[in-house]
Amino acid sequence: MDDISSILKEKGLKVTPQRLAIINMLKNTKEHPSAETIYKTLSSDFPTMSLATVYKTLEMLKSIGLVQELNVGEGSFRYDANVNSHPHLICYGCNRVDDLDDSALDDLLGEVSKYTDYLLMDQKLYFYGYCPDCKTKMTN
Secondary structure (H helix, E strand, C coil): CHHHHHHHHHCCCCCCHHHHHHHHHHHCCCCCCEHHHHHHHHCCCCCCCCHHHHHHHHHHHHHCCCCEEECCCCCCCEEECCCCCCCEEEECCCCCEEECCHHHHCCHHHHHHHHHCCCCCCCCCEEEECCHHHHHHHHC
């Protein structure tokens, strides 16, 4: 958390307990929560924190490259503290979002560059289907 504090200070931003709690929550979950989920999770520890504070903090963290925003086709965005480009899996049944290991698509960027002659800088790749739990429910 010291490096997060240092980054915020380096960018001329205040280090607040709420900001640290939001980034800490994102760094310690694989669930890709929405702003509303973050707010509900942290509100008992920070009863004076508003949903607007969560949104503003997420926007600030996104702007300085500490989180990425995922548009997974719901009414709201999800957030991920893993800012490296990596694909995501999204469940149609329960809206679960999982990371997909980059190695599954190692040569995809090279192939796309080769076929398009683009200088690729980033990618956002989403796969949609049913997670193991929802798939099991469907077959029972």
